[in-house]
Amino acid sequence: MGQKFLMKGNEAIAEAAIRNGCMHFFGYPITPQTEVSAYMSKVMPKIGGTFLQAESEIAAINMVLGAASCGVRAMTSSSSPGISLKSEGVSYIAGSDVPCVILNVMRGGPGLGGIQPSQADYWQATKALGHGDFQLIVLAPATVQEIVDLMGTAFDLADQYRMPALILADGMLGQMMEPVEFPEKKEAPAGAKDYATTGTQGKRKPNIINSLYLQAPVLEQTIRDRFARYEQVKQNEVRVEEYACDDAEIITVAYGATARVVKGAVDMARAEGIKAGLIRPITVWPFPTETIAKAAEKARGMLVVEMSMGQMVEDVRLAVNGRCGVSFFGRTGGVVPSPAEVLAEIKKLAGGTN
Amino acid sequence: MxxxxxxxxxxxxxxxKTNLAVNFALDLxxxxxxxxxxxxxxxxxxxRSADFRELLESRGVRVIAPHYANTNLDIPALPAEIQSVFHQTDRMVILDVGGDDAGAIALGQFAPQIRQEDYGLFYVVNExxxxxxxVESALEVLREIEACSRLKATALINNTNLGxxxxxxLVVSSQGFAEEAAHKAGIPLALTAAKRxxxxxxxxxxxxxxxxxxx
Structure with missing residues (x-):
């Protein structure tokens, strides 16, 4: 147990990454995640790490590919428009089977959009952060403390499954300040990264990190092997929080900072005698399909709340598979829903299905 | 005072800084x-303190703020209106400066005008x-701010808090930190602020x- 400090989400991400053995950061500033770069630029030179402000997001993600190929823990961070620029490199990293951690502090889109919080990159994060058949592990913290706790998980899972892990945050979470406590410093596990290009010392064949396979059957097999690993991730790595769900008739589903607004609304509904609950996916890929399917057996209805026009709601509908109604409430473009608005939606549902 | x-x-x-700036302006x-x-x-x-424009103006505080988040540009420009504070010498002025040396750069351009008056430059710390x-890291940030703003701090404000x-x-126990920082910086500790x-x-x-x- 250490001392508590007041930290911004973005700073906590940076410090937690360093504490989990990430000594190589490549970035490019963009609101609302610039404090990650700023923090790394201040701290990395003092501890012998690498902070590099690249000439572009595309350069930064390819530097991560290079560093990760050498077997070290590497990271980059950006916000929505910058993540789009990184998508080519992310696909290359996935196709090269090397681990890394990427942070997206989402802001309003599309295009340059805005600089206020958003969750409109859910589809991009969970379905297609780049071309080709691949997935990322996507973790969606809801508090600054959870960011600290999940950074280690992100690096560990990325290493274990040799795939990129994405921390999906939003401007609210990146900018908010909350008291946090850091767990004891943990060295990166010295596990054998036998794929790493660390020099052969004349004792083995050179390792080659590559995502190009010109023989179609070889590429197909490589992808099938990768997807076998994704199945393992789906089996073992789903993380989800259930809040007041035991006797809940109306189940809300929300992730990230939005889940805190919704939790407030659930408490307000409970105070008015409405049996409401919240399912909060902590991993949005792998998605907590089973938890939601099980809850749908008993629920009268579900309400998905997002800071978007409705993206995760599709995964919820697939999980529910018609067992109960699924409605959606969202604010977008940088507007944060209020607990009162969400409460009104819960009430509509509670009244409407009586 | x-x-x-x-x-x-x-x-x-x-x-x-921003929460203090709003408090000080409303108190004055x-x-x-x-x-x-x-x-x-x-x-x-x-x-930003501009987020509280409505509250501030309803209590008689004049607010001058860059047009920023409401524009399509990610690059803020400081309004020329700021010059008025150096001419309206019957008004008290609170300047809420951005964080670290990066924020202090914006202050530097006004340094020659500020230096002509008996100004107070408060360095706000949170242990x-x-x-x-x-103390050493707090003083390092102070030195960076002074270099960028081309102004010297005149007093320290202890705003230690955990939200x-x-x-x-917690506030009381930070007193030693604040006093030592002020002493080493060669400036007085003006006040310790705490939630009412x-x-x-x-x-x-x-x-x-x-x-x-x-x-």
Whole structure:
């Protein structure tokens, strides 16, 4: 147990990454995640790490590919428009089977959009952060403390499954300040990264990190092997929080900072005698399909709340598979829903299905 | 009263400058003084004193702020209107500067005008901010701010807090840190600020205006 400090989400991400053995950061500033770069630029030179402000997001993600190929823990961070620029490199990293951690502090889109919080990159994060058949592990913290706790998980899972892990945050979470406590410093596990290009010392064949396979059957097999690993991730790595769900008739589903607004609304509904609950996916890929399917057996209805026009709601509908109604409430473009608005939606549902 | 006609709030970002600036401006206005609050923060588009324009103006505070988050440009420009504070010498001025040396750059261009007056440049510290958790790191940030703003700090403000988890004991226990920092910087400790409800003896009582979306 250490001392508590007041930290911004973005700073906590940076410090937690360093504490989990990430000594190589490549970035490019963009609101609302610039404090990650700023923090790394201040701290990395003092501890012998690498902070590099690249000439572009595309350069930064390819530097991560290079560093990760050498077997070290590497990271980059950006916000929505910058993540789009990184998508080519992310696909290359996935196709090269090397681990890394990427942070997206989402802001309003599309295009340059805005600089206020958003969750409109859910589809991009969970379905297609780049071309080709691949997935990322996507973790969606809801508090600054959870960011600290999940950074280690992100690096560990990325290493274990040799795939990129994405921390999906939003401007609210990146900018908010909350008291946090850091767990004891943990060295990166010295596990054998036998794929790493660390020099052969004349004792083995050179390792080659590559995502190009010109023989179609070889590429197909490589992808099938990768997807076998994704199945393992789906089996073992789903993380989800259930809040007041035991006797809940109306189940809300929300992730990230939005889940805190919704939790407030659930408490307000409970105070008015409405049996409401919240399912909060902590991993949005792998998605907590089973938890939601099980809850749908008993629920009268579900309400998905997002800071978007409705993206995760599709995964919820697939999980529910018609067992109960699924409605959606969202604010977008940088507007944060209020607990009162969400409460009104819960009430509509509670009244409407009586 | 520790305030000069021109009072400048600088510090590590997240040290609580904006909340203090809003408090100071409202307190001065409450005493019947004409006061102008200038939001000089060109670094952080979130949590700015301009967010409290309505409240401030309803209590008679004049607000000057860059057009920033409401425009299509990610690049803020400081309004020429800021020049008026150096001419309206019957008004008190609170300058809320952006965090760290990056924020202090915006202050530098006004240094020649500020130096012509008996100004107060307050360096705000919070012992519970991770990068300024010891006296040496706090002083390093101060030196960077002074270099960028081309102005010297005249006093220190202790704003140590842990957000909603702040206790009176926490504030009291930070006193030693603040006194040592002030002593080593060769400036007085002007005041220790604490949330009014905490009722910390001898502390400057503040309201919390910067709040979260779900509170």
């Amino acid at each position: 520790v305030f000069k006609r021109i009072s400048i709030l600088t510090g590590h970002y997240g040290s609580g 206005a409450g005493q019947g003084k004409p006061v102008t609050l200038v939001d000089l923060d060109i670094v952080n588009p979130y949590f 519970r901010r991770y990068l300024t958790r010891d 909603e988890e702040t206790t009176p004991e 409800e905490l009722a910390v003896p001898d502390a400057y009582p503040v309201e919390i205006y910067v709040r979260t979306a779900w509170a």
